[in-house]
Amino acid sequence: MSDSSAFRVETTSRLAQWRIDSLASCFYRKSDPFKMGNWNWHLSVEKHRLLCVKLFPEISNITKDNPPIASFIVRVVTSVGDRRTFTHPEITDKQLKNNDDFVWAVEVPLAGKFIIDIEFLDLKIATPDGRQPCSIWADRLTEKRSNATALASLGQMLTDGIHTDIRINASDGSIGAHRAVIGARSPVFHSMFSHNLKEREMSSIDIPDISIEACRAFLNYIYGNIEHEDFLKHRLALVRAADKYDISDLKEACHESLVEDIDAKNVLERLQNAYLYELPKLKTSCMRYLVRFGKIYDIQEDFNSLLQCADRDLIADIFHEVLDAWKGF
Structure with a gap:
């Protein structure tokens, strides 16, 4: 040294x-x-x-x-x-x-x-x-993206179901929304409503891979009405939805937040999601936490389980990181 x-x-x-x-x-x-x-x-x-x-x-x-x-x-x-x-x-x-x-x-x-x-x-x-x-680690990023006065009426429209014209069907419930709002925020939704697809004809969208609670948080973000606690609770579901429906600012907000509180209990799940949804900063942070900072030794049993089911490319990246760490020690 x-x-x-x-x-x-x-x-x-x-x-x-x-x-x-x-x-x-x-x-x-x-x-x-x-x-x-x-x-x-x-x-x-x-x-x-x-x-x-x-x-x-x-x-x-x-x-x-x-x-x-x-x-x-x-x-x-x-x-x-x-x-x-x-x-x-x-x-x-x-x-x-x-x-x-x-x-x-x-x-x-x-x-x-x-x-x-x-x-x-x-x-x-x-x-x-x-x-x-x-x-000091109370969330600031999502607050800055929401102007409370300008978006208060939009939040009320969603919360009170004012003149909704589309139903979002989650895995365990549904919620009313507005085509104009969600179509303006997501090019995927906009495309659904602009072409003769079943979502336009049936006035409903099926999202079976998300719970109603996470779906509500997803819509609350779109409408600028999300609570910080809900954002933290549903970050992984939100990053999946943001990736699926091409809402880049939500994906980046989740990305930045997920990097902030990596620990031994969540690092493996976050590493897999970072790889799946192309979150480079999260992937690098998880790798450093596991390898450079030696936390891989604290969760060996869970890590061995990961190796048995993870994507082959992810496993290769992990071992490259381990080898690089050994060279520098």
Whole structure:
């Protein structure tokens, strides 16, 4: 490892990792700053009888005026011999201002190479009016795409079923909509209504691969009336519908959002969807999470199941990523 890379912290989504080859020649090391949320952060290690790990934000006007309120999990992973992981209990909503606000003394002596792994669960800032702190990762993208005043009437038309002229039949229910609205948002719908197809004649569209709840969220997005919680809950169904009906802004909104909260429980499903629906950023992030950040070892049983049923090209991509990682380690 070069001198410059010895202090570099790598990040992806909400995960940060600092790889340390050895502390034999020094007793203290502080990382280069790394970006997570609104702040630049540092990690430091101090070695005496035990190893002390610290996480703290870089001193700045942002930190002074709006210090982060962080929820995170810290792990130390040994990478020599038998792989071992030591995990600190989850930290929830702890305000961090300086390098003494979070200190973890690892009570197992470490030698050789190891990795400090920080999984940020949430980052919040205090609100000016003294209410509950607000998460900086609350969705902003979909809110920006919706102008509340201009789209309020459209949302009401859908919610109240005002003058609907088309039925959308999902797998477990149906909902009324408006040809003009959905045709303007989707070239696929527009084509259905512009030609003598059954959808035009029957005044209905069958979407059997989507639930009524996800279908309602899909239409709410089209009408500019989607709630953030519904968007998060149905992102995978929404990205499928967006791909099928060529609604590029919805597909991109789902793509960006799915990259933000990759974890061990969802990474394999998201990797498959990234491959299926051509989501390159999500695919790269999932690959890095699994391979570069070593999370593939934490879900070996699920990963083995994936290998038995995944597309051959996807499996080949995974193994190429593994080989590239081994070359650089």
